[in-house]
Structures are given as C-alpha cells and as structure tokens.
Amino acid sequence: MSTPEQAPDQAPAPDQAYDTVEHAAATSDQAMPWAELGLKADEYERIVGLLGRRPTTAELAMYSVMWSEHCSYKSSKLHLRQFGTKTTEAMREHLLAGMGENAGVVDIGDGWAVTFKVESHNHPSFVEPYQGAATGVGGIVRDIMAMGARPVAVMDQLRFGAVDHPDTARVVHGVVSGVGGYGNSLGLPNIGGEVVFDPAYQGNPLVNALCLGVLRHDELQTAAARGAGNKVILFGARTGGDGIGGASILASETFDDSKPSKRPSVQVGDPFMEKVLIECCLELYAAGVVEGIQDLGAAGISCATSEMASAGDGGMHVDLENVLLRDPTLTAGEILMSESQERMMAIVRPDRLEEFTAITAKWDVETAVIGEVTDTGRLTIDHHGRRIVDVEPRTVAVDSPVYDRPYARPAWQDDLQADTISGDAGRDRRSRPASGADLRATLLTLLASPNLSSKAWVTDQYDRFVQGNTALAQPDDAGVVRVDEATGLGVALSTDANGRYAKLDPYAGAQLALAEAYRNVATVGARPMAVTDCLNLGTPEHPDSMWQLVQVVTGLADACRDLAVPVTGGNVSLYNTSGEPGGVDASIHPTPVVGVLGVVDDVRRVTPSGWRTPGQVIYLLGTTRGELDGSAWADVVHSHLGGTPPTVDLAAERALAGVLVNAARDTLVDAAHDLSEGGLAIALAEACTRFGTGARIRLAELCTRDRITPFEALFSESTARAVVAVPRTEEVRFQDLCTARGVPALAIGVTDEVDPDAPDGADGPALVVDGLFRVPLADLVEASRRTLPAHFA
Numbered sequence: 001m002s003t004p005e006q007a008p009d010q011a012p013a014p015d016q017a018y019d020t021v022e023h024a025a026a027t028s029d030q031a032m033p034w035a036e037l038g039l040k041a042d043e044y045e046r047i048v049g050l051l052g053r054r055p056t057t058a059e060l061a062m063y064s065v066m067w068s069e070h071c072s073y074k075s076s077k078l079h080l081r082q083f084g085t086k087t088t089e090a091m092r093e094h095l096l097a098g099m100g101e102n103a104g105v106v107d108i109g110d111g112w113a114v115t116f117k118v119e120s121h122n123h124p125s126f127v128e129p130y131q132g133a134a135t136g137v138g139g140i141v142r143d144i145m146a147m148g149a150r151p152v153a154v155m156d157q158l159r160f161g162a163v164d165h166p167d168t169a170r171v172v173h174g175v176v177s178g179v180g181g182y183g184n185s186l187g188l189p190n191i192g193g194e195v196v197f198d199p200a201y202q203g204n205p206l207v208n209a210l211c212l213g214v215l216r217h218d219e220l221q222t223a224a225a226r227g228a229g230n231k232v233i234l235f236g237a238r239t240g241g242d243g244i245g246g247a248s249i250l251a252s253e254t255f256d257d258s259k260p261s262k263r264p265s266v267q268v269g270d271p272f273m274e275k276v277l278i279e280c281c282l283e284l285y286a287a288g289v290v291e292g293i294q295d296l297g298a299a300g301i302s303c304a305t306s307e308m309a310s311a312g313d314g315g316m317h318v319d320l321e322n323v324l325l326r327d328p329t330l331t332a333g334e335i336l337m338s339e340s341q342e343r344m345m346a347i348v349r350p351d352r353l354e355e356f357t358a359i360t361a362k363w364d365v366e367t368a369v370i371g372e373v374t375d376t377g378r379l380t381i382d383h384h385g386r387r388i389v390d391v392e393p394r395t396v397a398v399d400s401p402v403y404d405r406p407y408a409r410p411a412w413q414d415d416l417q418a419d420t421i422s423g424d425a426g427r428d429r430r431s432r433p434a435s436g437a438d439l440r441a442t443l444l445t446l447l448a449s450p451n452l453s454s455k456a457w458v459t460d461q462y463d464r465f466v467q468g469n470t471a472l473a474q475p476d477d478a479g480v481v482r483v484d485e486a487t488g489l490g491v492a493l494s495t496d497a498n499g500r501y502a503k504l505d506p507y508a509g510a511q512l513a514l515a516e517a518y519r520n521v522a523t524v525g526a527r528p529m530a531v532t533d534c535l536n537l538g539t540p541e542h543p544d545s546m547w548q549l550v551q552v553v554t555g556l557a558d559a560c561r562d563l564a565v566p567v568t569g570g571n572v573s574l575y576n577t578s579g580e581p582g583g584v585d586a587s588i589h590p591t592p593v594v595g596v597l598g599v600v601d602d603v604r605r606v607t608p609s610g611w612r613t614p615g616q617v618i619y620l621l622g623t624t625r626g627e628l629d630g631s632a633w634a635d636v637v638h639s640h641l642g643g644t645p646p647t648v649d650l651a652a653e654r655a656l657a658g659v660l661v662n663a664a665r666d667t668l669v670d671a672a673h674d675l676s677e678g679g680l681a682i683a684l685a686e687a688c689t690r691f692g693t694g695a696r697i698r699l700a701e702l703c704t705r706d707r708i709t710p711f712e713a714l715f716s717e718s719t720a721r722a723v724v725a726v727p728r729t730e731e732v733r734f735q736d737l738c739t740a741r742g743v744p745a746l747a748i749g750v751t752d753e754v755d756p757d758a759p760d761g762a763d764g765p766a767l768v769v770d771g772l773f774r775v776p777l778a779d780l781v782e783a784s785r786r787t788l789p790a791h792f793a
Contacts, residue, residue, distance in 0.1 A: 104568020129174020203578025610690020
C-alpha cells in the first residue's frame, strides 16, 4: 500500500509516494493497519462511514490516537457525566472554567483566580522513570499555562511497588529525580503529595502530577480557533521523534512486558525551554496578541489542531512542511503524532502577527506559521502540497465512540469484605496489643513502615519554598501558597487516595479520598472550594474493573454534591494492569486520587500540623469507632486486607471543617492535624516531631466515652477527626465553637508537660500516654526517618 512512511534514515522527499485523500478515495479496498493502532473493527468501520471512504494513513493515525482511551475517555465518559449532572448552580458560583477546558479555573476573590489540575503519566514512568515523570510535570504545567495563568506550584502523587522489590529502586530513583529535576529547574515549589509502596503497583507505578496557576480574571485564555484568516502558529521546541504513539498505545493497551510494540519511545523533557516558554506566553497574553492557545501534549499536532478547531469555528488548514523539525527524516505521520515537549499552538490575527513574533524572538523561542483558521468546517492538512487529512474536526476530537461497557460486582468482593479484622470477629482472629509495652512497640513499628515513615528523603530533593510564596508545605497537612502579597490571600491544596480502602469498597474509597483531602485543607484553615481528580484503575474491558470504575465515579460525584465542592476537571487512567488482559488480580488497587483546593483569606493565619508551644490543651475532635479494616495496623502488622473501610460521614466532615476553618480565622488553635492512616497514634507522633514539642496524653475518658479499648483509641482509622492544640486562654471560646457546630470535642492532653514518671536520666521531650508508655521524640524521629534512606539512599 502507498504510505507516507519512510525508513528512519531517509528524509522525506517532495516526490515521495503519499497516501493522499485522493488516493484513499480511489483505493477503497486497500487494507489498513487499524488493529495495530489499537482500533477495533467496528471503530474502523465507523471511521470509513464518517469519511465516506477509507482513511489515509495520516487520518487513521489521528483517529486511532484521538479515539484512544487516554484522549477520548470512551469507557468512562458515560459515567463521568455525573460530575456535571450532580453539580448544582450554587456549586458553580465560583467557577470561571470547568470540565472540558485544559484545567478548571476558580474565582478566589479580589479579581484573582486560580487554575489547577492533576493528570497521570503512569505507563511512561515505568518504561523510562526519569523522563516519564519529568514530562508528566512538564505536561501538566503547560495545561495551566494554556489557561493564561502563571504556574506557581506543583504536587506529585506517587505509588510504587513493594519497597524491597529488586525493581522498585530503579523506578523510585528515576521518578523522584524526574519530578524534582523538572520542577526545580522551572523554579516551581513542590508543596505536597503522596508516596505509597504496595505490591499492587509493582508493574504499574502511578505517577500523578498536579500544577497550580494564578491569574487575574481578565487574563483567562481559551483553546479555540476562531476567526477565518487568523494564523495558526506553532512555537517552542522543535518537533522530534520522541513519544510517537504514546497516547494511543501506552494509555490504551494492557501493559505487558512480552509486547515491545506496546512501548513507544517516551517523551524527552527540557525544563529550561519550558521556563522560557512560560515567560514568553505570559508576555504574549499581556500584549493581547493571542486569540486562542493550546499546549501540545498527548497526540501532539493531531490533538491540538482537532481540539482547537472543534472548540472554535470548526475549520482549519495546516501545511505540515512548515513545522520546524529536530529530525528532518520525520514523515508526515510522525510529525502529526509526535509528542515532543515544550510546544504550544496559538491563534493570532494577521495584523498582530508581527507583534507576536517580535515577542517570541525576544525570548529566543522558535516560531512557525503552519496554517490558518478557515470557515470550511473541515480540518485539512497538506504536506508539500499533497492533502493527507480532510476530516470534520469534531469527529476526531469530540464525537469519539462512547461505550456503555458491561460491569458487575465481582464475585470475590463479598468474600473480601467478610474477611474483617474489626469487631469481635476480628478480635478473635488477629492478636491485638494490650500492654503498654506492646502498644509502644506497635506505634514504632507503624511509624517505621514505608507508607507512614518520613518522606523527607523524597521531599528534600524538591524545592518547596522557591518564589517565596509558600506558607506551608510537606510535611504539613496541606500545601499553602500566597497569591496576593498585599492582602495575604492564598490557596491550600491537598491530594489524597487510599487504594486499600477503594479495593475493599470503591464507592466508599473514592469518598474517603475526597473526605481526607477536604479535611486536610480545612485543617490548615482553608475553605474547601473545588476538586480535581485522577482516577487510576484497571482494564475497562473486564466487568470487575469496570464495576470499580463506575463505583468510584458515582461515589465521588455523590460526595462532591454533599460537600458542595465541584469537580473542575481531571484525568482517567485505565489499563493499569501488568497481567493478561482482564486479569483483575494483576490490576492495581483502584486508586482515585482526589485533590481539593481551598481559599485562605490571609496566609499569615494558617495552621501548621505540629505543636509549637508548651502548655496548650490538646483536643480530639470527632468520634472514634473500632474501625481497623484496611488500616495501616492491619497492613503492617498482619499483612491483611479485608473487611470494609471506615464509615463515611460527610455531614460530620462538613461540621469538622467548619470548626477548623473558623478556629484558624479567630486564632483559637495553634496547631491542627487530621487523623487518617495510623489513627491517633501516628497523628500524635507527627504533631510532636514536627517542631520537637512533646505531649502528655490521657485515653481513659476517650475510651469510656466512645466505648473503645486503648488499642482502638490509638490505631483506629475512623474519619472526620482531628487533633488541635488550643491556648488555655481560648478554651472556652473553642468549646463554644465546637458545641455550636455539633462537633464532639474532648481534651485528651497537653503539649510538652513535664512527665513525673519519666525514668532517671531521661532527657528531652517525649510523647507520653499516661499509664501505658513513654517514647522520647528522638526515638520517634529515628524510627520515622531511617526507612526510606535505608532502601534508597
């Protein structure tokens, strides 16, 4: 068959044999490699029907990549609509841009807006960890740039295989270096995230990256190609051969070591080029010379042209030979599909073209006019005068297949949930520590476990305070960035997910992820405002995994409605399985990563997560139940996963958030820390070691009130709880606030009080649980900090 493909060492010549639109119309019976490109037979027939002929090779490549799971959401779109239908008008009050844009934009007051989004770069980060993670950061930063914003912070949500697996170190070193190397080079603070180790992610590490940007309301940009005669400009880095086919293959097929054809080259990032591109774009926006803007990420020029044309007047023509190349041997199809990084596409009026190019020249950013907006309603692409694409853009970018895939509750789900470790049945089956010595040993064991230990080995490789606007960052509960220096207006961000909870109950697991992120944002004193999500799951063609996806989406949509926080955008990453297609046992735990953004009126009043002042009263907010299924204790001590996750109580979460936000505003609390993995014991240990201030804790009244044992009081993972440090002068006001909002509040101790029972010679602050145990803070720090360096340093 006639194709535009050339041998890698051949430069395409103007007289080469092209698979043109004319040729395609004349050779309707010619076989096309649709299956090799990831399309199904009925999808190929649909393309033929849309075109009224067979597609050219270039058109086939465009449809294959744009109809891939990664770009089209064809298996999830039907269910993702819940995020829209369950969003009320009141929830949309502060949204300037929502789902369907490059990123959501939220009005935070005083003419300021922020844009934020999280996306995945999972499979490339397993193939080539450094570049996979680095270009994941670069891609999400360009999404934020495309909204007209200055990127001001990043976060990363990382999940790796077993900490002691021989391959884990390769992935960890590459990914952490990639995230830090790219973000640090851009001068963006990394203000938070997650690092989780679990055998479920051994063949499929998760690398989710979030970026936050700031803009004024009138600086908002859109990705639409409007105005016939306006020029289509490609600027930034030159186009090379890296990443070709990435979106259609890596994100849409089973990840299997036996199929090298499923592993195309991973994109290569250049953060210094991206930094220049950021400043160049911001000057272009300020000059008002941009009519529309889109970043080039997945599917490259194919995606940018079809999406911008679809969002605008519907017509665009491109002359592909005008694209500036790093590699002159690239064929037309490769130019279209390349996912080379650090590129942007702009729509510019002809009378502003000279001004546009003067600004890009100032920043030494290469620029090429590659086409223009038309009124034809068609996307046409020529290469050296030969037409290789002639399609209606919406059929490529918008009207992709939508599948209502079969799904069913897995047969194994009931058995999994019946295998409880909570309550009387669990007590009979799993030993629980009761003595003070055993409880102390359990605390130190959990604190030294990979998922609860200090992440300083990771976060110390990131710059958390560059730009000077970071008010809080890891290890605090949420990252906080100042937006307006004059008023102190800022935003807080937290991302959370617990794949173990979601494995036990994907509906509740998604809600618990949202609840924890919502709680973390409130803990620092920010009002939760909006949500972004990255839903990482297995193979949608398997009914078990598809059921998990439906449950996750439904649970998250319902919880967002109940908490009145709209989903502004995000990402779905499927086919995260390293076994045979549909092998649910080889799939990752369903992992809905949820990011919550909150607004802080004045970042000078944010609440850190650790005790700073001795003699303050420690209050436990919320109710504790004996909820241990899916807990850190069950995992670390018993290698157990079964039962049902902690109860979701969204009304209690809202009430708790109200207390935390108002207490921070009125300076009633000096520190606050949410309770999540590891329960009260881990929260106390982290609050004590944050600033080196100890605590003396009493559990008797709590155990009596909530009818629990000291072990359950320390290690249960009941939700809607937090611990706070209250100055004695503010106790009455704080108690009144809790009573007014219906939040249970119990004084359980004090910060850094002298321990009369301390053994002779015991120096320094400690965490003391009266009548049970005493742990010097130095021992807590040593237990927490030794784990990751021991494996990776």
